[in-house]
Amino acid sequence: MAAKTYLTRKLGANGPAVSAIGFGAMGVGTYYGQTDSEEVFKTLTYAADRGVTFWDTSDVYGSSEETIGKWFSTTGRRSEVFLATKFGSVDINLVAKQIYKQNSKPAYIRQQLEASLKKLQTEWVDLYYQHRVDPEVPIEVVMETLGELVKSGKIKYIGLSECSIDVLRRAKAVPFAGEKLVACQMEFSPFEVGIEKSGFVAAARELGVAVVAYSPLGRGMITGRFKSRAEFEPADIRQMMPRFADENFPKNLGVVDEFRAIASKYSVTPGQIALAWILAEHPDFVPIPGTRTVERLEENAKAAEITLSLEDVKALRTAVEAADVQGERFPAQFASLMHAECISLDEWKGE
Ligand SMILES: NC(=O)c1ccc[n+]([C@@H]2O[C@H](COP(=O)([O-])OP(=O)(O)OC[C@H]3O[C@@H](n4cnc5c(N)ncnc54)[C@H](OP(=O)(O)O)[C@@H]3O)[C@@H](O)[C@H]2O)c1
Secondary structure (H helix, E strand, C coil), X not given: XXXXXXXXXXXXXXXXXXXXXXXXXXHHHCCCCCCCHHHHHHHHHHHHHHCCCEXXXXXXXXXXXXXXXXXXXXHCCHHHCEEEEEECEECCECCCCECCEECCCHHHHHHHHHHHHHHHCCCCEEEEEECCXXXXXXXXHHHHHHHHHHHHCCEEEEEEECECHHHHHHHHCCCCHHHHEEEEEEECECCECXXXXXXXXXXXXXXXXXXXXXCCCCCCHHHCCCCCHHHCCCCCHHHHCHHHCCCCHHHHCHHHHHHHHHHHHHCCCHHHHHHHHHHHHCCCEEECCECCCHHHHHHHHXXXXXXXXXXXXXXXXXXXXXXXXXXXXXXXXXXXXXXXXXXXXXXXXXX
């Protein structure tokens, strides 16, 4: 059994404590190629044993919810995990380059929650996120619906993902539900610090909402494990991600060397340094690296135990600022889904 790590972080100013490094279960179900279900099962067990108990999934991550549900029912360990899942994206097929739609209408939210509870074989979700903002539904209507679900006991806390600063402020202002809004899931890694520049981080901090940093390893890039697009399976989502395009990939690997140089001083890996750097720079961020193996789960979990010197934190920041990352984080057809706005309550005509 793994040695248990007790390093935790509070989710937002008034939220619960969760493991300082979480576990992203997207790759478990889809997007990053074939999975070995036996190893995935062992990885879930290892994560729970290790105290990496902040798990992240979604209704659009292929078989991820079903796999977690099977693990809950087989092990009986549901209450050890702080489970986050998401609703709101429909007809998603990034690999087929299909532009997906949003649906955050109240009836759809309730329907999707029931479907997720069934797949997850649980009676409650600890943190329920809107995956992408639905431009056609006021965030106030979404929050009212989620607030009712909190009151029913089916969800405990509320989260948003890829919202704008304005949407976050409006959501936080909704009575009762706003108090339960403890986390915003946004992309953040050495390759992606846009939320700092846009003022999103400052706004979230002011409102007491945690940033849950998704793709904190830059979809694997910062680990130095992948050198070219040819290493990805045909159905791997990174085949269509601009930062992994043939003309951009080699240039983006430059920052990996800078992280590797500092990693060697601590006898750790560049991926571990990336996670330690996120934790050091932002005391209210919780990174959720995704993996499908026990070995890599252990490597990522151990990053929470690294204490970087102030000098190294500064050197990493300098490397990040100088990186000149090539390529957007998503293909152009998905750009409008990021940091999106929605209609006002006055414009809402009902379902
Ligand atoms: N809200 C959103 O819109 C959104 C979007 C994307 C992701 N997410 C969430 O964020 C989580 C993490 O993001 P992500 O999975 O996209 O990217 P990530 O965590 O930055 O990177 C995952 C990739 O890195 C590899 N990897 C992980 N640990 C490694 C290690 N120690 N050494 C070498 N390679 C390693 C993984 O491979 P293996 O799997 O083969 O180990 C996988 O290919 C997801 O699982 C999901 O829950 C949310």
